[in-house]
Amino acid sequence: MSTVIKIENISKEYRLGEVGTGTISRDINGWWAKVRGKENPNLKIDSKGKNVLSGDIHKALDNVSFEVNEGDVLGIIGKNGAGKSTMLKILSRVTTPTKGTFKVRGRIASLLEVGTGFHPELTGRDNIFLNGAILGMRKEEIKSKFDEIVDFSGVEKFIDTPVKRYSSGMYVRLAFAVAAHLEPEILIIDEVLAVGDVAFQNKCMGKMSEVSKQGRTVLFVSHNMAAVQKLCKTGILLEDGKLKYSGETTKAIEEYFKSSFSSRSSFDIPLSATKDSLEGYAYKLQIEDTEGNPINTVPVGKKWQVRIYFKMNKRTEHFIIGIGISNTMDVNFRTTWSAPMNIDKGEYEVIFKDTNIFMSAGEYKILVGLTSFQRSVQYAENVAVLRISEIDELNDERVLRISGNGLVLNPMDVELIKSTVVK
Amino acid sequence: MESEKEGWTLVVKPQTKWFDLNLKDLWSYRDLIMLFVKRDFVSVYKQTILGPLWYIIQPILTAITYSIIFGSMAQLSTAGLPKLLFYLSGITMWNYFSECLNKTSNTFISNAHIFGKVYFPRLTVPLSIILSNLFTFLFQFSLFLILLLYYYFTRTDIHPNRYLFLLPLLIIIMAGIGLGVGVIISSLTTKYRDLRFLIAFGVQLLMFATPVIYPLSVVMGKKRLLILANPITSLVETFRMGFTGAGIDDFNWMYLAYSFCFMAIVLIIGVIMFNKVEKSFMDTV
Structure with a gap:
C-alpha cells in the first residue's frame, strides 16, 4: 500500500498577543531598531525561528511527523x-x-x-x-x-x-x-x-x-x-x-x-457549614476499579466502585448514606443507599460497588446524601464526575457503544426459537 | 523536478519561491472564476425594482451632475464636445478602473471567512472582480454608444476614427492596472488596515488628476507632466479621442506605451506579493 500523505517534522508557530504589528508606524519602529542593531520589539517569527523571544511563541504544532497510507x-x-x-x-x-x-x-x-x-x-x-x-x-x-x-x-x-x-x-x-x-x-x-x-x-x-x-x-x-x-x-x-x-x-x-482526565479520580466534597457544627459529614469521594485502584475513566462494562470517606462527630441512630447518579441532562439515573444502622463517633469509609449494569458512555454526576431518621445530615450535589468511556473490555457483540442506544447497555437474554407452526 | 519523480502531486514547504505562481492551479479553477462573476452579478441587484438598470442610472446621474457643476457653473472646457457626452466618456472609463481597484483591494479582508476554511487559488477572487466589472462596463459603454450615435447624427463635430479600435487594449491596460494596484493594496491590508482608508478617498482624489472632468488639452506646463504621470490619463484620453475625435492633437503613442509598462510592472509586483501573502495571511488577518 502506498503512502498518500507524508508529514515531515511539521511545526506551526504563532506569536502571542497582537498578530503582526497592525500599523505602519510600529513596523517602521521595528525596522529602525533593526537598523541600530537592536532587537526588533515587534518581531514576527521568521521561518528559522531566530530572534524571537521564546515566551512570545505558541507552538500550535511541534515537530509532528506521520504518514497516511492509501485507503486509510x-x-x-x-x-x-x-x-x-x-x-x-x-x-x-x-x-x-x-x-x-x-x-x-x-x-x-x-x-x-x-x-x-x-x-x-x-x-x-x-x-x-x-x-x-x-x-x-x-x-x-x-x-x-x-x-x-x-x-x-x-x-x-x-x-x-x-x-x-x-x-x-x-x-x-x-x-x-x-x-x-x-x-x-x-x-x-x-x-x-x-x-x-x-x-x-x-x-x-x-x-x-x-x-x-x-x-x-x-x-x-x-x-x-x-x-x-x-x-x-x-x-x-x-x-x-x-x-x-x-x-x-x-x-x-x-x-x-x-x-485527558489525569487527576480526576478523587473528589473533595464541599461542606455547607463548619465541620464541627455538623453531626457528621462526608469529605472525599473516589472512583475506583474493583481492586480499589483509583481510575478516572471507566470503560463500558468494566466493574467499578465509589469509595466515600466520612466522619461522624457524634453517635447517630438510624443512619443512612446514599449516592445518586444522574446524567448530564439531569436525568436521575440511579439512587442507592445503605441499610439503616446506628453508628458511633469516628472516621469511616463506605464503598458502593457497581452491580452488573453497563452504563452507556458519557459523563455522570454523583451526589452524596447522609440522613438520620429521614432527616438530612448532609446533602451535596455534583460532588464528582463519573466518566464512562466508549472503549470497552466486553468483547460482547450485543453491546453497542455508540450513543443513542439508551442509558443502560446490558443486553437482554434473547431466546430464539425455531417456529414449528407451518403456514 | 524531484517531487515529480516521487509521484507527489503536491509538496508544501514553509518557504516558497518568488515566482512559484501556480498558474496551472489557477487554470483548473476557471469555472470558479465564472461562478464568482455570476454570483457578484446576480446578487447585487436582488430585490431591487430596477435591477441592472442601476448600472446605467448611476453614470447618467453622475454625468448630469458634472454637466451642471463643472460644465455650466465652473465653465470648464469640454473640448468642444456636448457636455453630457464628454463627461459620460470620462465616467465610463473611470468607473471601470475605480471599481476594479476598490473591490480588488478588499480581497483578503472581505473573503477571510471563506479563505479560512477552504483552499482554492486566491487569485480567482480578484480576477472574478475584474471580469464582473467588465460586464458593468459593457452596460455603461453601450449607454455611451447610444448617446454618441445620437450626437453623431444630430451634430457635425463628432468624428469617430480608427483609434477607437484600440478599445480592447485600453480595457486590458485599465483592468491590469486596477488588478495590479488592487492586489498590492489587498496584500498590504492584511497587515496594515490603514490602507483601506487611504484607498477609499485616494481613488476619489485620483480622479481629479485624470482628465475626466477636463480635457488634457487645457492642462499646460508642469501640471501637464503631472497629469501625464498618471497612467490612467492616456487611457481616458485615447478612449475619448477614438470615439469623438476630441483631443486628437494630444495623442501620443508614447503615453500609451508608458501606461502599458506601468501596468506590466504593477501586475508583476502585485501578483508576486499576493502569492506570498495568500499562503499565510490567515495567521495575520
Whole structure:
C-alpha cells in the first residue's frame, strides 16, 4: 500500500498577543531598531525561528511527523488546543507550516466547515455550483452529480429558492450534500457529524464509511470517540502540539482518555457549614476499579466502585448514606443507599460497588446524601464526575457503544426459537 | 523536478519561491472564476425594482451632475464636445478602473471567512472582480454608444476614427492596472488596515488628476507632466479621442506605451506579493 500523505517534522508557530504589528508606524519602529542593531520589539517569527523571544511563541504544532497510507481512515484526536485544527488547516492548505514539509499524492478536499461560500441571495441550485467549485469541482462534474446531490439533501422543493429563506437544517443538509459528493482521493472531515438531526447524521456516517470502502483516504477529526472508533482503523493523538501516539485507533483513544482526565479520580466534597457544627459529614469521594485502584475513566462494562470517606462527630441512630447518579441532562439515573444502622463517633469509609449494569458512555454526576431518621445530615450535589468511556473490555457483540442506544447497555437474554407452526 | 519523480502531486514547504505562481492551479479553477462573476452579478441587484438598470442610472446621474457643476457653473472646457457626452466618456472609463481597484483591494479582508476554511487559488477572487466589472462596463459603454450615435447624427463635430479600435487594449491596460494596484493594496491590508482608508478617498482624489472632468488639452506646463504621470490619463484620453475625435492633437503613442509598462510592472509586483501573502495571511488577518 502506498503512502498518500507524508508529514515531515511539521511545526506551526504563532506569536502571542497582537498578530503582526497592525500599523505602519510600529513596523517602521521595528525596522529602525533593526537598523541600530537592536532587537526588533515587534518581531514576527521568521521561518528559522531566530530572534524571537521564546515566551512570545505558541507552538500550535511541534515537530509532528506521520504518514497516511492509501485507503486509510485516520482519526485525529486530542483535547481542545492540542493542535488538531491547526493540523487540518495545514493539510487543507489554508495556512502553511512554519517548519517542515508535507507531501500529498492525489486531490485533497477538506470539509472544515460545510457551506463555505454559500451566498444567501443565490438559489439552492446556484449555491450547489458555487460551493462545489469552491471545493474544487469542475462545472461538468457538478452537473453530472447534481440530481444526486439534490436527492441526498432532500430539499428538491426549494432548489430554486434563495438559501436565505432556508431553515438552518435545510441549509446544512444542502451544504453537506455538496461536500459529500466531492470525489477527492483524500478527504478531510472536521466534526461535520455535529449537524442535523439523528436521521441525517446516520446518513452522513453511512456516506463516510461508503467513501472509505471505495478505497479513498479519509482524515477524520472528532471529539466523538464512538464515531472515531467506529470509522477509523488508525488514529493519531495530539497533545499540546506534539504527536503523542500514532497507531491503532483503540489504543489512541485509550491514551486520549488516560491523558485527558489525569487527576480526576478523587473528589473533595464541599461542606455547607463548619465541620464541627455538623453531626457528621462526608469529605472525599473516589472512583475506583474493583481492586480499589483509583481510575478516572471507566470503560463500558468494566466493574467499578465509589469509595466515600466520612466522619461522624457524634453517635447517630438510624443512619443512612446514599449516592445518586444522574446524567448530564439531569436525568436521575440511579439512587442507592445503605441499610439503616446506628453508628458511633469516628472516621469511616463506605464503598458502593457497581452491580452488573453497563452504563452507556458519557459523563455522570454523583451526589452524596447522609440522613438520620429521614432527616438530612448532609446533602451535596455534583460532588464528582463519573466518566464512562466508549472503549470497552466486553468483547460482547450485543453491546453497542455508540450513543443513542439508551442509558443502560446490558443486553437482554434473547431466546430464539425455531417456529414449528407451518403456514 | 524531484517531487515529480516521487509521484507527489503536491509538496508544501514553509518557504516558497518568488515566482512559484501556480498558474496551472489557477487554470483548473476557471469555472470558479465564472461562478464568482455570476454570483457578484446576480446578487447585487436582488430585490431591487430596477435591477441592472442601476448600472446605467448611476453614470447618467453622475454625468448630469458634472454637466451642471463643472460644465455650466465652473465653465470648464469640454473640448468642444456636448457636455453630457464628454463627461459620460470620462465616467465610463473611470468607473471601470475605480471599481476594479476598490473591490480588488478588499480581497483578503472581505473573503477571510471563506479563505479560512477552504483552499482554492486566491487569485480567482480578484480576477472574478475584474471580469464582473467588465460586464458593468459593457452596460455603461453601450449607454455611451447610444448617446454618441445620437450626437453623431444630430451634430457635425463628432468624428469617430480608427483609434477607437484600440478599445480592447485600453480595457486590458485599465483592468491590469486596477488588478495590479488592487492586489498590492489587498496584500498590504492584511497587515496594515490603514490602507483601506487611504484607498477609499485616494481613488476619489485620483480622479481629479485624470482628465475626466477636463480635457488634457487645457492642462499646460508642469501640471501637464503631472497629469501625464498618471497612467490612467492616456487611457481616458485615447478612449475619448477614438470615439469623438476630441483631443486628437494630444495623442501620443508614447503615453500609451508608458501606461502599458506601468501596468506590466504593477501586475508583476502585485501578483508576486499576493502569492506570498495568500499562503499565510490567515495567521495575520
